Amino acid sequence: MMELYITELSKYLITLFIACYTLECFLVFRFQEEEKRKAGYFRQNIWMFLVHFSCFLVICFETGKIEYLLFYVLQQILLFSTVMLFRMIYPKGNLLIINNMCMLLSIGFVILTRLSYERAIKQFFIVTASIIIGMAVPFFIRNLKFLKSLTWVYAGIGIVALGVVLILGSVTYGSKISYSVAGITFQPSEFVKIVFVFFVASAFSETWDFLRVAVTAVLAGTHVLILVASKDLGSALIFFVVYVLMAFIATGRWIYLSLGVAGGAGAAIVAYRMFNHVQVRVQAWRDPFSCIDDAGFQITQSLFGISSGGWFGLGLFRGNPTSIPLVEADFVFSAVAEELGILFSMCMILICISSFIMCMNIALKLQDRFYRLIAFGLGVTYIFQVFLTIGGGTKFIPMTGVTLPFISYGGSSALTTLVMFFVIEGLYIIRRDEGDRRAKNKKRKNRKKRERRAGDEPQDGEDEEEA
């Protein structure tokens, strides 16, 4: 009888905790300096702990299994040490990005534990390994200056990696997206996302004339076409949108954006005419109930899940999310909405948006074109993927079959998104370095000015903005 009170009460408490966390996500933007945000970040850690803890309390009561408790302790140690270690190694790092990453990871652990304990454990080890790798990333980003000049190497890596899958790839649900080496399955389109952003950023770091746009467009197009040929439409779409938006920001010319949009629309129509599986997906989106037995089955099951939870959810283990095929990968959002509630899932979306805004904020303030374009490109890659998976699961847009970063089950996806966020951390540190340098320059200049006393030299090359 205790567990009924606990599940009922915890539904509201969990929603309250995540709402508080989400609020802090946006309140930190009040302050310009990271120092002043410290208190907010600390409160976030407490809310994060409470959400994670109460979810696992419910899981333990519902299942009555003690091993879940042990698993919880391991997760808690991982998340706690990630936050602590990062603070120690990178005192100049951004804590919102790290907090959001850990918050989303813990939601992922909770929902995966509920859906499939074995997979959750597997995911836990992959995430642990990825964080260890990721911790080194900001250091490399900050110190390896030659990264800027590897333009054609990035393009080569990307095209070869994707091409190999197309030729050797194993077929998953009608699309060739992965291959296995020594029992470990790789999904290169995930890793190539980062390489691709580096390619476009470095290509536009020095010149951005028409010739440069044309050459990069051809290479980017090659990526996209290989993905289309592999029937990985979701990834193809992400690469396409990321390229168009990066080219737009790099050149600053609306014409390239317009051309991109027009070309995309044209390509969409051609794809719709040419490929049967595109037509099937569009049909399943327009009226999933008319084909509920086959193409519409997944999406209708997903809608059943989302709508059955109500604002506060049915409670963990009280719903039936496993009736949705591929729930732990493409439809994890529906499982969250069903058992933890619509309000919770909306908070989760807002956390993703807050990470995106922070990323764009970093792009705005970076002086170096290369880094600025990477920050922008990775931010767009991340948010657009979130949009595709949630929009697809809620029938807002047709299904494309991509994963929800940090939450979905999948090693390649987890590693890629973690590295992505750590790259962004590296960029943030570079930005603060830039800020520090500028402050130093200013001081020196002011000193010179004072020495000359007259000081009538016009100096407007530098920007006034502060970090």
Added chain:
Amino acid sequence: MGKTRKKRNRQIMTVTWFFVGLFFVMMGYTCHYAVTHRQTLMNNSYNTRQEILVAQNRRGTIYAAGGQILAETATDQEGEEVRVYPYANMFSHAVGYASNGRYGIEAQANYYLINSNTRLSEKVANDVAGEKYPGDSVITTLDVDLQQIAYDSLGIYSGAVIVSEPSTGRILAMVSKPDFDPNEIDAIWDGLITDKESSVLLNRVTQGLYPPGSTFKIVTALEYIKENPDSYSQYKFQCGGRFTHGEEKINCYHGTVHGSEDFSKAFAKSCNSAFASIGLSLDRDKFGDTLDELLFNQELKVDFAYNQSKLVIDADTSDADVMQAAIGQGTTQMTPLQLNMITCAIANGGTLMKPYLLERVETSERTVVKQFSPGSYKRLMSEEEAQIMTGLMEEVVKSGTGTKLSGLSYTAAGKTGSAEYNKVKTDSHAWFTGFAPVEEPQVCVTIIIEGAGSGGDYAVPIAKRILDACFEE
């Protein structure tokens, strides 16, 4: 340098706000869809979550407006749950059944019945006792006394009776025969579905499609008044018992010669010859528009299963078809519900109230979960037209085919019908639709008795018994 940078930053901001905006639209859409579609999605047979609720909650009780139990779940000696219907056959179609699929209110209110909004302490008490939680109950608009009279009056005939409240849209009684005992549904199921002839499972009130016969003259008369608002009262016709136009011949009922008549008399006496000639004079496009206004050939905004009434008239309709349609014969198909809705609109000054069966949802401790309130469906005709129609229908009772309802302590208005449904001209369905009292209409009754004979002889007496129960001591 500073300027380009500002411009570039503005572009990054544009992209940022674009995505933020896109996400807010998506979030709004998701919340809206999930909340507004919750019931329909839960009732979908592909949704396995129903089974969770069914396993967790005991199906709620269905009550009549007066508090009598119409359906409840009990536990038999073996500990099995059984659905019990105390009134057996009387509410078979209105309340329906909940196994072998669902039907009637059992289907319409399924979502409420399988959910439990009972207090948490009550749930805990049930957990301790090892029992299911009590599901929410549904209180209907159905009146047991009226249902009983309607049910008994129909006797052994097949047919349908609907009694409703024109000012609110409440359905007070809904009887369809042949009927069945929902308590025995599992045992008789196979027999019922293989017997295609009698269509026992069909709720004739909402799904039965009949030729409306002379009751359709309400529609024809309304159209004539609309087209001739100033001159309809000067209408004159000389009835010789038969009307011929080209090849098509229309006979009055049993060849009766009505002689010289005005519009009111033609309607009161239900003169087929006069109405066939009126039909020919009508503008066919406008006639078609009026049918749309009166909700023919379209989906109805009601929460229960129904069939669409069908009749299409446009410029291409032939003279013969229009003559037949004007007197309610030919291809016209109409449900008793549709006729009742039109009658209700006349009784309610032209405005139709949305017909409904569910009054409210309560928890097992009788706390209100959801209250349904009357709502306007649509205005079907102007107030003046409704008044004229009331006058015409009052004359039917005073001096026409419905005189069995005259001279009572209350006043009534209505229209009879004797719809021929096969080539052997002697067979006809007896119809009556009407309301009382005329001054301030409180109930609206529509009756059809299959193959009984004339409406005036067979349907009107049943209307009288129902109205007597409402207004006599």
